[in-house]
Amino acid sequence: MNRDLTTAQAAGLISCHSCHLLCERGKQSWDRICPRCGASLHDRKPNSIARTWALVLAAIILYIPANVLPITVVISLGKAQADTIMSGVIYFLHTGMWPIGLIIFLASIFIPMLKLLALIFLLISVQRKSNWRQQDRARLYRIVEIIGRWSMVDIFVVTILVALVHLGGLATIHAGPGVLFFGAVVVITIFAAMSFDPRLIWDTEEVSHE
């Protein structure tokens, strides 16, 4: 690597996470506050690895009831039909509306799974201080951060269906308990992505120089 490359940490500086001002790292570890915007200063996100692991594990556990329990219950002419996320996707495939089925599959099943696997991979590679394809791993993290929000689609669909299909005995849609778990998975994985510090991917470089 080029010798001119210096990180803020190596230069004894901290980049403010809020306003990006480069601040001197004081002697005390407490009351480090950005002189410009007042945010608390951290070299790296505090307890990044432990926090991200905890959130990832919680999301994996909740992912199971989210997919097994029904997210909607349709009551039509006295008959009740419960739908899980996957049975909703299959319904769209059978009725020939595969583009919509694909959107739901990607947003509700594929993206949360991809996010969790990617975060586990990033966590393990960072813990092993790997310097394998750092640029690609940085890109992977960027993707994980961007796509997370799209998992909310199903929650919004349920909200709209519940509000609209409310026609007494003819047809009524209720939200199922799966929605609660699925919502938790989405929110927790977003927090997990936020708590991971991508700078850890690059921290191996200085270590290997010494």
Next chain:
Amino acid sequence: MDAFIACHECDLIHSFKTLPARGAAHCIRCGAVLYKHKPNSLERTLAFAVAGLILFILANSFPFLGLKIGSQVRETTLITGIYELYVQGMQVIAILVLFTTVLVPFIQMLCLLYILLPLKFHRLPKGLPRVFRFVNSVGPWGMMEVFMVGILVSVVKLAGMAKIIPGISLYSFLTLIFVLAAMTVSLNSHLIWHIWGENQ
């Protein structure tokens, strides 16, 4: 601008350079975007925030979708949908939807208006750092564009069983998404922190 900036994704220090119009500076090591040149950032963001607030009020005052089965018609606004979830015992989810589609976009626009309007007239709004930090932390939870895809999916799902009537506010919703996206893109937070730092 400050003389140096550290990459927020890999911590590498770069010196600030003047960019060509609409150019962007990327980190030489990890490729993250460091900063961008945004023409008339203040005025543009302000304009989009005002437009967004008007559209937001329209979008939430009228129903965005209606459903017709036989002679029965049912229309819904965003708020009634959230209320329906709440009544059904899904309070947590109702609050999540309220937060991501109503509160966050609204707070975002109000706060930006509060910060940018005085700055436009060369005054400093009271408590700028606190308000601006707050906006930046809630910002990622605004999910209007995801909600729009939710509307699309619901329409297709219901099209088989009933007649769907697009509501008046559906178009306000659609426009609002583009306005909100434009507002986020045109906001230059480096500029705002720089102005604050100079005038402290």
